[in-house]
Amino acid sequence: MTIPILYIGNKTYSSWSMRPWLALKWGAIAFEERQIPLGGPGYGRSKIPDVLAVSPSGRVPVLHVDDMIIWDSLAICEWAAEQNPTLWPQEPAARAVARSAAAEMHAGFAALRGHYSMNLRRKAEPAKQPAGENVLADIARIDALWSELRGRFGGAGACLFGQRSIADAMFTPVATRFRSYGVALSAPAQAYADALLADPDFQDWDAAAQQEPWFMPAVDSL
Ligand SMILES: N[C@@H](CCC(=O)N[C@@H](CS)C(=O)NCC(=O)O)C(=O)O
Structure with missing residues (x-):
């Protein structure tokens, strides 16, 4: 196998890119990182030409492993766990719960993600619009889930399941949103x-x- 290539978006804004990047790092899996700045023509419509050249969905992240292409954050995390199974909890019941939490994150919390766009350059400034009912419900669900999983499976460590897992990678961008908007x-x-x-x-x-030169006005004005 040649060294896998992970294509990612802007580190400031691309929350989906961060998740498999962390999983690969935590799994000690060697990879080359290539960045495609988001924004510009085609952005928001999965039609950025440089992204379409490497990703059939027109979205990042995407991982190239020899001639195999994996074009979704959770699918890349699963591939990483096949290389390094410690990325999921070893105990089957804990692993099933960890997969449920990761899948809930991957499929859900649209109100929260829409209201609090990831912006790593923003440090603790409230959003310009107040959080609506659906956003507050997402925050309450995440708070309850984190607290419950830490209590049930966390043990003495700081992670949800004792040691760093894909569930933690899936939630790290949410932690940045809570920090950025002072939730x-x-x-x-x-x-x-x-x-x-x-x-x-x-x-x-x-x-x-913090070193990136790009600026997305739509996100930075939220
Ligand atoms: N379900 C996909 C979502 C990926 C996604 O939405 N990526 C955004 C960047 S964070 C993207 O590529 N957007 C390009 C566009 O909207 O044109 C995943 O989990 O990987």
Whole structure:
């Protein structure tokens, strides 16, 4: 196998790119990273020419492994877990719950994601519009889920399932949103969010984001 290539978007804004990037790092899986800046012609319609050249969905992240193409964040995380099974909890019941949490994140929380766009350059400034009912419901569900999973499976560690897993990778961008928009959480959920943001690999990603030259007015004006 040649070294896999992970195509990602802007580190400041592309939450879906961050998730498999963290999973590959945490799984100690070697990969080359190639960045395609989002925005410009075709953006928002899955029609950015440079993205379409490498991803059949017109979206990033996408992983190329030899001649195989994996074009979705969760599918890339699953491939990573095939290389390094410690990316999921080893105990079957915990693993099933971790997969449920990761899938819930992947498929859901649209109101939260729409209202609080990821913007790593924004540090604790409330959103210009107040959070609506659906956003508040998403925050409450995530807070309850994090608190419950930490209590049931977290043990002495800081992660949801004792050691870093794909579930933590899926939720790290949410922790950045809570930080960026100053969203108040319960004490257990805040402790977990703080732990995600203290992760050294996340901090590498965040530091690179701060150096990026791109600026998306639509996101930065929220
Ligand atoms: N379900 C996909 C979503 C990927 C996605 O929406 N990526 C965004 C960037 S974070 C994108 O490529 N947008 C390009 C566009 O909207 O044209 C996944 O989980 O990978």
